[in-house]
Amino acid sequence: MASLWMGDVDENMNESFIMQAFQVMGETALSVKIIRNRFTGALSGYCFVEFPDHAAASRCLVNVNGKLIPSANPPKRFKLKHALYTKPPDPSPPTRNPAAEYMQAFNYYSQQFQHMFSNWKYDQKSGYDSSQQYGYTANNWQAPEVYAEEELEDPSPSVDVNEANKDFMQQSDELYDALICCRWQPLDSVTSKIPTES
Template sequence: MASLWMGDLDAYMDETFILNAFSAQGENVASVKIIRNKLTGGPAGYCFVEFADQSCAERCLIRLNGKPLLGANPARRFKLNYATHSRQPDGRIVYNPRPPRTQSPEYSIFVGDLTPEVDNNQLYDFFVRKYPSCMSGKVITDPNGVSRGYGFVRFAEENEQKKALGEMQGATGLGSRPVKISLATPKNSRPRPEYSQDPDPKLDVDEANRELMEQGEEMYEALMNCHWQPLDYTTPEMFGVVSP
């Protein structure tokens, strides 16, 4: 079995709603566990979705993350992430959202000039067909889920990242425009900018746009790497309360 964490749920979104949402996208789900707040008994706003195996879970994460959630009112999008689960000595199954990411190197490229219809799955498919080590594709969106016109693609192998940089510049077949490719700068590796004392500095538009794009990747990385404790498993000590 393999699990995904699913968040941004409204109170009415029960197990049946989640099962139907995945089924409408052609995906089979083994089970759904809605997490509840122990203090109030109400839904905590997230759940864990179990699949038959890891490949099914990974396919759903790539295909559905960020897509509209059918039947949601008001509108919602699939908000998915990896999760693990373990069985405790008393028989309980404990779910752990967002486990630590692998420490193996990852190599990324920036992909620009994406047209609005391109989603995560299309971006990933476009590269994985030619580069088997492609791990993911992420289209950066605004708060309303609308594409900002660029994204990032990750590879497990540096040589395939370099090939993609050289071979996919101006490639067609992803959306309605040729794509622009460049190296994605790793976090914390860029020097701090030095500001001129010129009272009327000239703005380098291309550089400013690149910085905004890279900041979008950093924000995405920060969100993906954050760690938190599910409400179902909090302890008094987490809130500064000492048990007698």
């Protein structure tokens, strides 16, 4: 069930009058509850109208809201909104327990990995681990290749940088010429005149 809040309710309106007004507008209300002051009994000026479902309440809000209330004297318009029922806030918000969260995550992942590795077996004859789940056994694993000492190369051989530069400059005449042209010629003394380009 769903409810709408209806405002601008006066003393000339009662529950049956409001239900009949909705019926004339083509909407079926299940019940109406007019709110009064519990001590004085005076009208609070609003009521709650209950509908069979949220779709009916939303349809009524779109079709009826703002239209004239039939037989209302003086003339009034429907003033409708969605009813908001809120509970008071919880005085003590839930506290976080990091240790419990950690243990929950640890237990979850432990179960996952335990299930994954439960199929691995150690074969004492071959000395290899095998998993029946993926079809790996010691028989179909490849043995590591054996290399002679001289076949293995040093992954980081020493490089003579000067030799490499000489080789590169011999292959590139253009680079060599550019380096020779830009070379600074030493002066005879600190007070010597700097030569100009001729």
